[in-house]
Amino acid sequence: MLTDTLIEDHRWQAAGLEALAETAARATLTHLGLDPADWEIAVLACDDARIATLNASFREKPTPTNVLSWPETDLTPEIAGAFPEKPPQGGDEGPQHLGDIAIAFETCAREATEQDKPMADHVTHLLVHGTLHLLGYDHIRDQDATLMEATEAAILGKLGLPDPY
Numbered sequence: 001m002l003t004d005t006l007i008e009d010h011r012w013q014a015a016g017l018e019a020l021a022e023t024a025a026r027a028t029l030t031h032l033g034l035d036p037a038d039w040e041i042a043v044l045a046c047d048d049a050r051i052a053t054l055n056a057s058f059r060e061k062p063t064p065t066n067v068l069s070w071p072e073t074d075l076t077p078e079i080a081g082a083f084p085e086k087p088p089q090g091g092d093e094g095p096q097h098l099g100d101i102a103i104a105f106e107t108c109a110r111e112a113t114e115q116d117k118p119m120a121d122h123v124t125h126l127l128v129h130g131t132l133h134l135l136g137y138d139h140i141r142d143q144d145a146t147l148m149e150a151t152e153a154a155i156l157g158k159l160g161l162p163d164p165y
Contacts (some may be wrong), residue, residue: 001096002026002036007041009105012045015119023159024127025108031155032135040095041134043127044102066107067126071099075136079154099134101127117164125164128155 001019007013029036044050048064056062060071103126112122116163132148139145153163 001005002029002039003041005045007045008050009047011047011105012103015123017043017045017123017162020123021101021127024124025131027159028135031151031158031159032073034135038095039098041098041131042100044100046102046104048104051102051107054102064104066104066111066129067104069099069113069130069133071134071136072097075134081132082120098131101130101134103127103130117144121161122164124159124160124161125152125156128152130158 001022002025003018005018005021007017021041025041026036029039037092046054051068052062053065054068057066058068104125108123108126109119111117112119129148129152132151137144137148137151139148151163153165156162156164
């Protein structure tokens, strides 16, 4: 399996997070021409309290958020919109760790309700988003955001999901 999911908040089991994470990560890597067999991603299925602690520790923002990601290697380009010029290469000695993703139940559920989206669709989008962050995509600069959003929409379209933007 590409993803290894640790369920801290058991509401994620009923939401089917393990299958959603595997599908989203595989679709993202495949879309970018990467072999999912070359990689592994750790996914933490948590609640708002846990993600707020993580957000405070790593981003100095002590509030809940929907998804966080930590790439094993920083692949963010120096030039806006430059990725994916050189995608990462998998290892010859088994899967390499691409990074970690944490996702918070309450925030995701609230956003799905507010946006009138099925929870599974919203979570899939956020997992695609998090996986793209592991691969160096970002949305701080406008040009990067445009590239990332278009890539997300294309991946979700291949999964039969609507454009979230």
